[in-house]
Amino acid sequence: MNKAIKYVGIGVGGLVGLLLLTVGGVYAASSSRMSKTFDVPNEQLESLVGNPEAIAAGEHNVASFTKCVDCHGEDLAGKLVIPGGPIGTIGGPNLTSGGTVIGKYADVNDFENLVRHCVRPDGTTIRFMPCAEYNPLSDLEISQIHAYVLSKHAVTKENPPVTAGPLGRILYLAGKMPMMNSAEVIDHSKAHIATPPPTAATKEFGAHMALGCSGCHRPNYEGGPIPGGDPSWAPAANLSNGPDGIGSWTEADFTKALREGVRPDGTAIREPMPIAATKRMTDEEISAVWLFLRDQPAVSDGK
Ligand code: HEC
Ligand code: HEC
Structure with a gap:
């Protein structure tokens, strides 16, 4: 066999081998972490089945x-x-x-x-x-x-x-x-509240409701690419009370965005913003989240 072809052959074979080893390594390392079991505290919740x-x-x-x-x-x-x-x-x-x-x-x-x-x-x-x-x-x-x-x-x-x-x-x-x-990533020994804060248009209740927003909009509401999201998804918007966020919005703008999926400038809010879910929030729930977001200091857009 021509020497040059032989070496190219060895080179390609080596690369394919290396790639297989790397992929194998990624699968082995990730599977080993994913198969780890956890022992979590045993809580005593009241069963409300049938109520x-x-x-x-x-x-x-x-x-x-x-x-x-x-x-x-x-x-x-x-x-x-x-x-x-x-x-x-x-x-x-x-x-x-x-x-x-x-x-x-x-x-x-x-x-x-x-x-x-x-x-x-x-x-x-x-x-x-x-x-x-x-x-x-x-x-x-x-x-x-x-x-x-x-x-x-x-x-x-x-x-x-x-x-x-x-x-x-x-x-x-x-x-x-x-x-x-x-x-x-969860602190399994963290204490839990027995009941949610009273349902009312208050910041305290808003903070509890906004737990469901922070997964995409991030804990400081800076927005940015959604952790763990599909790369084709739009980045989450900045919801802080400042120029990059929704500082210039009114509560009516915010309610319209959550109910109809439309911004004050008339553009549609894209997937995966869960409008199907937020449109079912009550007036009180929306007001509470709004009051809570007014307290979020201005931050620039998350990277
Ligand atoms: C972002 C997507 C997402 C949301 C939101 C979500 N789940 Fe899941 N859930 C999953 C996926 C994915 C699985 C399967 C995971 C697996 O098999 O590894 C799952 C599995 C489950 C299971 C079965 C677990 C098992 O033994 O296999 C239950 C029960 C469940 N979810 C309840 C809920 C409840 C209740 C909520 C709301 C409080 C919820 N899920 C919200 C994605 C989601
Ligand atoms: C599954 C991810 C996800 C969750 C959960 C989520 N959002 Fe969003 N949200 C987005 C994305 C992505 C955008 C940007 C869409 C776009 O650019 O068109 C967005 C945009 C918005 C906007 C428009 C802001 C602007 O300036 O364009 C508002 C307001 C908003 N979200 C509020 C909320 C609130 C309040 C919650 C919780 C009740 C929430 N979102 C939960 C993903 C999410």
């Missing part, structure tokens, strides 16, 4: 504030959010009794561990659910959500299993995709 008031409160909660419906579908029978590709195949499974997961969550305390900590009853962790956002939920809200989810009639529908793709794994290992394994 009509709790079911109604849970229904409002999952459709507006915690927006479980965003990933599990309006009927909670599951929804594909990112349909495969380099990040992975991501979607919430069917949570009705027609699916295969909810049977494990008859006990509200197991449900609490999953929602607040992203930890299943067997100690394993789940991918791509924003449990860090849900960790500060009150015990009462978790019991209400549990009662609502368990009240759903069976819908038979199976969704593709969640899998992490090569880019998703690289971003996760680089610390850029915490949602891949929320259990790793």
Whole structure:
């Protein structure tokens, strides 16, 4: 064989080998972290299964504030959010009794561990659910959500299993995709409140409601590319009270944005801003979040 071709052949073979080793290394390192189990504190929540008031409160909660419906579908029978590709195949499974997961969550305390900590009853962790956002939920809200989810009639529908793709794994290992394994970033021993702040147009209640916004808009509301998001998504907007944020907006502008998905200049607010969820927030809830956001110091746009 011609010597030059032979060397090129060895070079290409070597590169392919190196690439395979690297990909293998990424899969091995990420899988090892993802398969780590967690032992979370055992809380004693009250079961509200079958309680009509709790079911109604849970229904409002999952459709507006915690927006479980965003990933599990309006009927909670599951929804594909990112349909495969380099990040992975991501979607919430069917949570009705027609699916295969909810049977494990008859006990509200197991449900609490999953929602607040992203930890299943067997100690394993789940991918791509924003449990860090849900960790500060009150015990009462978790019991209400549990009662609502368990009240759903069976819908038979199976969704593709969640899998992490090569880019998703690289971003996760680089610390850029915490949602891949929320259990790793949550302070599992943090104390929880028993009941939410009183429902009223107050900053205190607004701060609690805004927990559901901070996952995308970030804890200081600077906005920017959404951590763990699909690269094709629009970056989250800056919501701070300043020139880069919504400092010049009025409460009426804010209400219109959340209800109709339109900015004061008439442009449409794009996906994945969950207008389907925010349009169901009550006037009181919107006012409360508005009052809370007025207190967020001006910051420039997140990078
Ligand atoms: C950003 C998307 C997203 C949101 C919002 C979301 N989930 Fe999930 N959820 C997922 C994904 C993805 C899985 C599957 C994870 C896996 O199998 O690793 C999941 C799994 C579950 C499971 C089954 C766990 C198991 O044992 O396999 C339950 C129960 C659940 N979610 C409840 C909820 C509730 C309740 C809410 C709202 C408080 C919620 N989810 C909000 C994405 C989401
Ligand atoms: C799943 C991610 C996500 C969540 C959760 C979310 N947002 Fe957004 N939001 C976005 C994105 C992305 C944009 C920018 C869309 C665009 O540029 O068209 C946006 C834009 C906005 C805007 C328009 C601001 C402007 O200057 O353009 C407002 C107001 C807003 N969000 C408020 C909220 C509030 C309040 C909450 C919580 C109740 C919330 N968002 C939750 C992703 C999210």
